[in-house]
Amino acid sequence: MIPMKALVGFADKSLATTDDPHGARGAASVFAAPSEAVARKLEEAGLAERLPEEGLNGNTVAELKAIAGAEGIDLGDVTKKADIIAAIELARDAKSA
Amino acid sequence: MNSTASIYARLTGDSYLIGEMADYAGRPAVFDDAAPDEFVLADGLMIIIAAPTSREPDPTFSEQAWIIRQDVRVYARHTGSNAKLDVLAFYILGLFHLQQEQLTVEGGKATASLASGPASSPTTDPSLVGRRISLRLTLQEN
Numbered sequence: 001m002i003p004m005k006a007l008v009g010f011a012d013k014s015l016a017t018t019d020d021p022h023g024a025r026g027a028a029s030v031f032a033a034p035s036e037a038v039a040r041k042l043e044e045a046g047l048a049e050r051l052p053e054e055g056l057n058g059n060t061v062a063e064l065k066a067i068a069g070a071e072g073i074d075l076g077d078v079t080k081k082a083d084i085i086a087a088i089e090l091a092r093d094a095k096s097a
Numbered sequence: 098m099n100s101t102a103s104i105y106a107r108l109t110g111d112s113y114l115i116g117e118m119a120d121y122a123g124r125p126a127v128f129d130d131a132a133p134d135e136f137v138l139a140d141g142l143m144i145i146i147a148a149p150t151s152r153e154p155d156p157t158f159s160e161q162a163w164i165i166r167q168d169v170r171v172y173a174r175h176t177g178s179n180a181k182l183d184v185l186a187f188y189i190l191g192l193f194h195l196q197q198e199q200l201t202v203e204g205g206k207a208t209a210s211l212a213s214g215p216a217s218s219p220t221t222d223p224s225l226v227g228r229r230i231s232l233r234l235t236l237q238e239n
Contacts, residue, residue: 076195082155082164083209083235087195090213090233 056085064088098236100165101129103200103207104146107192108169114192117185118142138174138225142185145170155235162208162237169193170218172227179226186215186228193232202236209235 056064064084068075073091078084108114109125119126119141126136126143136143147168155162169189173182192199194212211233218227 074195077197078195078209078211080155080162080208080235083211086209086211086233090211094213 056088098163098202098205098238100149100167100202100234100236101146103202103234103236104167104169104193104232106201107196107199108144108146108189111192114142114185114188118144138172140174142182143172144189145172160237162235165232165234165236167232167234168218169230169232170227171215171230172218172220172225175224175226182226182228183215186230190214190230193230197235200234205236205238207234208237209233 056067059067061079061081061084064081065075067073068084068088068091071088071091073088075084075087078087105127108127115125119138121128121133121136126132126138126141128136128143128145130145130148132138132143132145147170149165149167151164151166153164155164171182171186171189173179173185190212193210195210197207197210200207200210212230213233214230215228216231218229220227
């Protein structure tokens with residue numbers, strides 16, 4: 001499992017923009033739904049195998065909470081990984097409906 | 098662990114919802130799977146707690162838990178406007194979504210309660226209109 005810090009560090013170097021110098025929003029997008037460019041960089045970094053096949057299941061609980069936070073998803077007191085994933089998927093479905 | 102009993106208790110424990118519901122035999126019109134044949138919905142709501150559509154084990158090293166998916170269907174007489182039904186359907190959604198602490202579970206507790214919907218819930222009776230709220234409950238055994 002890749003620590004979230006490693007991914008954030010990866011994003012710092014590759015995803016920074018003028019209005020997001022630390023790549024924080026870019027890091028969030030790595031967790032949520034990687035663009036083609038991000039997916040290519042993940043592949044170069046040897047991290048691509050966890051995406052997209054594993055989907056959210058490939059993330060740690062801390063990463064999942066970060067994803068939920070970045071997407072404005074309320075997780076309440078839900079703590080188990082399977083429940084957090086279900087909450088994120090449910091919220092995404094609701095947004096796309 | 099009887100998830101239907103937990104859902105029933107949550108629905109019938111809410112005074113606002115009770116006030117909007119029809120009665121049957123002196124109790125709120127909340128039924129398992131189907132309404133009794135002799136029941137006729139006039140005013141108010143009728144709620145059907147469907148049987149679980151899935152029940153998956155979700156054990157940890159020390160605890161047994163179950164992920165249960167189950168629908169709550171709410172019906173009202175078709176009056177030309179479904180606005181009130183929709184409001185109440187969203188209200189029911191709010192009674193469950195992330196409200197695991199509010200669920201009473203015999204022999205355990207709810208560690209997660211996620212709700213989605215409401216969606217249309219078609220019925221064979223054209224005089225009724227329905228909505229479906231889908232629940233995903235994680236129930237942990239004591």
